[in-house]
Amino acid sequence: MEFRLPWIVAIGSGSVEGLPEILRGIGCSSVLIVTDATIRGLLGPRVEGLLAGSFKLGFVEVSTNHQPTLDKLHVEIPWAGYDCVIGLGGGRPVDVAKYLAHKSSKPFVSVPTSISHDGFASPIVALKDDSGNPLSLFTTPPRAVVVDLQVVSKAPRRLLASGVGDLVAKVTSVADARLAVRERGEEIPESSLRLAEAAASIVVDNIxxxxxxxxxxxxLLAEAGLLAGMAMSVAGSSRPCSGSEHLFSHAVDKLYPGRGGLHGEQVGVGAVISAYLHGLDWRRIKGILRRAGAPTAVSGIGLSVEEAARALVEAPRLRDRYTILHKLGLGEREALEVVAATVGSEE
Ligand SMILES: [Zn+2]
Structure with a gap:
């Protein structure tokens, strides 16, 4: 085993105020801030006010996670003028900043403005490839993570509920990983699985x-996300945090582009199905999603039972990572029954 973790983690009310000291702590003096237009409007002046006196600053606004577009953007950025990259925003600016920082070998500082999935402290970047298919890259974990709870508290509830979905889903991603260890002899660090389990427990026990x-x-939600990010760093892959429930979500993205829900919403629904297939307490996961206000049925992610069943059949073909779906090899009729029984309705 060999892995990297963030040097500095700050989670608290007003923790953005500590950014200057954190940047100095990791040896940064000129900073490229990657954000989007909305967040720049909301937080740009505050961050600029905090940093402008002591740091050289540049801003890049991104609106896509399309890899070829980002590769072009990467070439246009005058990297010699920057010694670190901040990702300021929801999932996309953080992912894009992580990618650009990795490509240019600069330290990356993650400043999430919502917790809609588990990426803010992880080494994983989710992009779209040339043909619009989802692409998951293992890069470097953030050098520093700064979660300002005042900022996050202003995020839309739907985004935060989606974060609950992505984190409670570690129950099934870990079940898939343990299945692969048992049945395929896959080597996955036990500590990474414990971290992912702890991430889910924090959410489940404190829902x-x-x-x-x-x-x-x-x-608590931010701490859960932090542990999930650490789990992936320790494992050297997304394995502890991404199993059959993620494959279901990827299949939905592929089959019904632009139709489904948010990542964590789809993954949450997928986790209910996967828990059922694993013989786990799927009703409990459904109850957690319901309390968070996340979708608990396929209708909540814009799909019919038939469409979701098709995604479930397609899911194991997307990736050769052994999960309960690979073990069971569900046919269309079985998939229909499973989806109808678990996430066919909100009840
Ligand atoms: Zn996820």
Missing amino acids: GEVSSWTERGLR
Whole structure:
């Protein structure tokens, strides 16, 4: 085993104020801030006010996670003028910043403005390839992670509920990983699986507090995301945090582009199905999603039972990573029954 972890993690109310000291702590003096137009409008002036006196600053606004477009953007950035990259925003700016920082071998600082999935502290980047297919790259974990709970508390509830979906889904991603260890002899560090389990437990055990979106609830959600990110760093892949429920979500993206829900919403619905297939307490996962206000049925992610069943059949073909779906090899009729029984309706 060999892995890297963030040097500095700050999770707290107003923790963005600590950015200057954190940047100095990791040896940065000139900073490229990658964000999007909305977040720049909301937070740009504040961050600029904090950093402008002591740091050389540049901003890049991104609106896509299309890899070829980002590769072009990468060539246009005058990298000699920057010694680190901040990703400021929701999932996309953080992913794009992580990718650009990795490509240019600069330290990356993650400043998420919502917790809609587990990427803000992980080494994984989710992009779209040339043909629009999802692409997951293992890069470098952030050098520093700064989660300002005041900022996150202003994120749309739907994004945060999606984060709950992505994190509770570690119950089934770990079940898939353990299945692969047992039946395929796959080598996965036990500590990475424990971290992913702990991420899910934080959300499951505290769902009342988390779903009331109090400062403590958001802190718990952020801590869960941090542990999930660490799990992937330790494993050297997304394995502990991405199993059959993620394959289901990827299949939905592929079969019904632009139609499904948010990543964490789809993964949450997928986790209910996967838990059922693993013989786990799938109703409990459904209950967690319901309390967070996340979709608990395929209708909530814009699909009919038949469409979701098709995605479930397609899912194991997308990746040669052994999961319960590979073991069972569901046919269309079985998939229909499973989807109808678990996520056919909200009940
Ligand atoms: Zn995910």
